Structure formats: structure tokens, C-alpha cells
Amino acid sequence: MxxxxxxxxxxxxxxxxxxxxxxxxxxxxxxxxxxxxxxxxxxxxxxxxxxxxxxxxxxxxxxxxxxxxxxxxxxxxxxxxxxxxxxxxxxxxxxxxxxxxxxxxxxxxxxxxxxxxxxxxxxxxxxxxxxxxxxxxxxxxxxxxxxxxxxxxxxxxxxxxxxxxxxxxVDLDRFDPAWVTPERVAALRAAWGIAEGDRRTRFLLAGRLTRIKGHLTIVEAAARMKAEGREDFLILFAGDDQGRTEYREELVKAIADAGLTGQIRLVGHCDDMPAAFLLADIAILPTTVPESFGRTAVEPQAMGRPVIASAHGGTLETVADGITGWLVPPGHAPAWANAMVRAMDLGAGKRGEMGQTGMARVRQLYRxxxxxxxxxxxxxxxxxxxxxxx
Missing domain, CATH: 3.40.50.2000 (Glycogen Phosphorylase B;)
Incomplete structure (x- = not known):
């Protein structure tokens, strides 16, 4: 029928x-x-x-x-x-x-x-x-x-x-690296205040500003990384607070108290997520409660980016641990810090290979x-x- x-x-x-x-x-x-x-x-x-x-x-x-x-x-x-x-x-x-x-x-x-x-x-x-x-x-x-x-x-x-x-x-016409012009990525870089010569490894957490998305876990993980002498990273929180101003203020204070204003930026809502994922080197999804699916773990893979995600919920299906990204215990800041450092030290070439594998997997399973x-x-x-x- x-x-x-x-x-x-x-x-x-x-x-x-x-x-x-x-x-x-x-x-x-x-x-x-x-x-x-x-x-x-x-x-x-x-x-x-x-x-x-x-x-x-x-x-x-x-x-x-x-x-x-x-x-x-x-x-x-x-x-x-x-x-x-x-x-x-x-x-x-x-x-x-x-x-x-x-x-x-x-x-x-x-x-x-x-x-x-x-x-x-x-x-x-x-x-x-x-x-x-x-x-x-x-x-x-x-x-x-x-x-x-x-x-x-x-x-x-x-x-x-x-x-x-x-x-x-995932809309593979929209989330296709071949269709994203360098001008779109450059426009986003400028809007987010990232200097063209900034060579730090960029992590992107895409999601509304709400506690369950795990922003505070990443702030704590970043503080650990900085305490160990690592400052060669930039973390971007892309999403608006949708009226959750108290949580946003708590997040801003936590970043400032940890001395991370140079490493973590709240960039607001983004209408061009394909360009955002290309601007990033690694996507992160540190949810503290299980995502039923986790779209922001799949879309970056479609754009050829590896993902670090909490090891629960739908991401157990969408992220192949050690192959297209890494699965990390939710809410465990030391483990997140280790995973982020591991991803940074892997280098652009190896991350690119993971990204290509993730792209092929998404095109097979999540069109x-x-x-x-x-x-x-x-x-x-x-x-x-x-x-x-x-």
C-alpha cells in the first residue's frame, strides 16, 4: 500500500x-x-x-x-x-x-x-x-x-x-563538507572571535545551555587540562539559554573561577551547524543523562569530525568507540580530560582518518x-x- x-x-x-x-x-x-x-x-x-x-x-x-x-x-x-x-x-x-x-x-x-x-x-x-x-x-x-x-x-x-x-x-545534503564554502567557515570564525592564526585544537559542544548537556563537566575537565600545563585548546559552547539565565550565569562564573576565559567561549545559537562542525576539530557530547539518540553526535561525523561522547543512551549506537570517536563515562571530569588530551595528541591526520570512517558509517546508517x-x-x-x- x-x-x-x-x-x-x-x-x-x-x-x-x-x-x-x-x-x-x-x-x-x-x-x-x-x-x-x-x-x-x-x-x-x-x-x-x-x-x-x-x-x-x-x-x-x-x-x-x-x-x-x-x-x-x-x-x-x-x-x-x-x-x-x-x-x-x-x-x-x-x-x-x-x-x-x-x-x-x-x-x-x-x-x-x-x-x-x-x-x-x-x-x-x-x-x-x-x-x-x-x-x-x-x-x-x-x-x-x-x-x-x-x-x-x-x-x-x-x-x-x-x-x-x-x-x-541526518540531512546529508546539508551536512556535506563538500557543500560548505570556505567563506561560511571564515564568517563563523570571525563571528566567534577566533583569529585566523589560532592553531589551538577546537572542541565544539553544540546544544542548548541546560545542565543535562554537561557543560560543567567540560569546565572541570578543562581546568584539569590547564593545571597539567595544557593550554593549546579552545572549547566552544554553541547554543542559547532559552531563558535559563541562572544556569548561564553559573556557567560563566565557573569558567571565570577556573581561569578559563581564554579557553572556553559561549558563542550563542548557531544557524550554520555544518560550518560550525568544520570549524571545529572535535565534537563533544558530555550529556549527564542519556540522550535518546544524540543528533549532535551524528551530524559532526557526517562532516568528517570525530566525536567524544558520554557512554550511555543512544550514543552507544551512534559512536563506534575508538573507531569514529571515544565513549567516556558521563560526568567523570578526569576521564573527559584524558579523552580530550588523547584526541588532541592523536594529531590532525589520525583524527581525519577517524572522521572519514565516521562519515561513511553515518551515510550507511543515518540518512x-x-x-x-x-x-x-x-x-x-x-x-x-x-x-x-x-
Whole structure:
């Protein structure tokens, strides 16, 4: 079975600022349009909206990011109207709070409902477990890694036939070193205040400024490196605080207290991540809690850069230890310092060889077109199952 000719997809995602769920929303919308369907996205909006609309998808702006029960009820009513007026074929939710409104609207209109687990949600109580389980109450659950699939099965005792693992894909047209001009890299270097003659080894941590991303582990590791006489490195934290000003201030203070203002820079949000990874020598992903997939461990490999990542979660699948990068115990600053020094001392030639191996592996396992094909196949499966029971 193929997607019907009048297929219309409605994806529901809190916002379109930055992140893996948001990028996947755009990728799948583009794939549906390429297959001849229509793509709608209900969201609060954000900086990625222009890209969504440029691809031919349509935005339905509403406050689906809220956890306010009254507003969620209003969102459900708005989604019912949208589903009916646009003849939506399938609803795909990508976060828990929007999923409540989306599931209610889908059931009201008898529309197939799919949800993607983009993260590993911890439940400390039965109430929280019930809240998380909204993602499992539709026709099919998509997990963005085998790690996530195993977690969902253990947490919710779901029928294994009701969940499919579809690893997140990377846009290999966008993340292709051959397509990044030297001018783009030079512009980023200038914007980040890196002198052209600066030969220090550059590490890049790409991710929003939040504690779980592990910035403080890297500050401590850098302090150890400096105490041992190593100052031939520059660490770049690329990401904004998204309102977490207290954590940003804590981070700035920790860097200053450690005497690392010359070695660590907070460069803010970056719109040109392919150029950012080329500007870097090594990407780092020091998350203190498991990433369900870890997009910023895969994208740099697509750009030919080795990765140092925390040894848990999805990165156990995406980083081949000692082959495309290194896996390090999470939160263990001495181990991180050792790994970073080892990567520096390996030299550009050997790191380049690791980068080429990583690039080949990403192109084999994590292409965005493979992810989109698998997602559309999941939609087809759900539509076929609904047709059989109609």
C-alpha cells in the first residue's frame, strides 16, 4: 500500500526553535510533500518556521506547548476543527503535552494517531507514568533509537508489535563538507572571535545551555587540562539559554573561577551547524543523562569530525568507540580530560582518518531519506490497519 493521493499529515510539536524533534518534523513534512501529500504543523512557532514554509508545508499556529489543562482543551478543539477542515489523514504528535490535545482530537474525529518518543521520560510516580503514557495510546509508537524502544517497552509494558524503531536521520545534503564554502567557515570564525592564526585544537559542544548537556563537566575537565600545563585548546559552547539565565550565569562564573576565559567561549545559537562542525576539530557530547539518540553526535561525523561522547543512551549506537570517536563515562571530569588530551595528541591526520570512517558509517546508517521512507512506511501500515477494521 502507498500513501493515498489525498494524504494530509498533521504533525503536532511544541515549538520550532531548535532541536532534533523539530528538525525531524521539517524532514518528514518535506518527504510527505515530495510524495505528493500535504503537510501541516501545529505549533507555537519559532525560528525554523521560515524553513518549514519554504519547503511547502503549512503552519497552524496555536499554543500547543502549554501544560495548562484549560488551554490544552482549547487546543484540542482547535485541532478538531483543523483536522475536519483540512481532511487530515493522520495525526503525528512529537511531545507529551501536545499529545494530549492531539490524541483527543484524533479520537474525536476518528483519525489515525502516531506518536514519536524523541526522549527518554523518567517517571518517579504513577501520575507521571500515566502522563508519559499518552505517547503510547495511539495506533503506533515510533522510537528514535533502539535504546528508546527498549525504555518504552520496559516502562509501559507495550505490545512490541505496536512500537517501531526508526533512528533519526541526518540531512546529508546539508551536512556535506563538500557543500560548505570556505567563506561560511571564515564568517563563523570571525563571528566567534577566533583569529585566523589560532592553531589551538577546537572542541565544539553544540546544544542548548541546560545542565543535562554537561557543560560543567567540560569546565572541570578543562581546568584539569590547564593545571597539567595544557593550554593549546579552545572549547566552544554553541547554543542559547532559552531563558535559563541562572544556569548561564553559573556557567560563566565557573569558567571565570577556573581561569578559563581564554579557553572556553559561549558563542550563542548557531544557524550554520555544518560550518560550525568544520570549524571545529572535535565534537563533544558530555550529556549527564542519556540522550535518546544524540543528533549532535551524528551530524559532526557526517562532516568528517570525530566525536567524544558520554557512554550511555543512544550514543552507544551512534559512536563506534575508538573507531569514529571515544565513549567516556558521563560526568567523570578526569576521564573527559584524558579523552580530550588523547584526541588532541592523536594529531590532525589520525583524527581525519577517524572522521572519514565516521562519515561513511553515518551515510550507511543515518540518512534522512531512510528515516523518512521508514516513517512514511509506518504511516502506510497504520492506514492499512485502520482500513482493515473499518
Amino acid at each position: 502507498a500513501l493515498p493521493p489525498d494524504f494530509t499529515l498533521l504533525q503536532v510539536v511544541p515549538e520550532l526553535e531548535t532541536g532534533g524533534a523539530e528538525q525531524t518534523t521539517l524532514d518528514v513534512a518535506r518527504a510527505v510533500i515530495a510524495a505528493g501529500g500535504k503537510a501541516l504543523v501545529a505549533t507555537r512557532g519559532g525560528r525554523m518556521t521560515a524553513r518549514l514554509e519554504a519547503d511547502g508545508a503549512r503552519l497552524a499556529q496555536m499554543p500547543v506547548q502549554t501544560k495548562n489543562p484549560l488551554v490544552m482543551l482549547g487546543n484540542a478543539a482547535r485541532l478538531v476543527d483543523l483536522i475536519r477542515s483540512e481532511h487530515v489523514s493522520l495525526v503525528h504528535a512529537r511531545s507529551r503535552a501536545p499529545a494530549f490535545a492531539a490524541l483527543w482530537a484524533a479520537r474525536t474525529t476518528r483519525t489515525p494517531f502516531v506518536a514519536t518518543y524523541h526522549g527518554v521520560y523518567k517517571a518517579q510516580s504513577n501520575l507521571k507514568r500515566w502522563y508519559n503514557a499518552v505517547m503510547t495510546r495511539g495506533d503506533l509508537v515510533i522510537a528514535n533509537s533502539d535504546f528508546t524502544r527498549d525504555h518504552v517497552l520496559a516502562e509501559h509494558q507495550l505490545d512490541p508489535a505496536k512500537i517501531v524503531s526508526i533512528p533519526r536521520g 534522512v531519506d531512510v528515516m523518512c521512507e521508514a516513517t512514511l512506511a509506518a504511516y502506510e501500515r497504520v492506514l492499512a490497519a485502520r482500513a482493515e477494521t473499518a
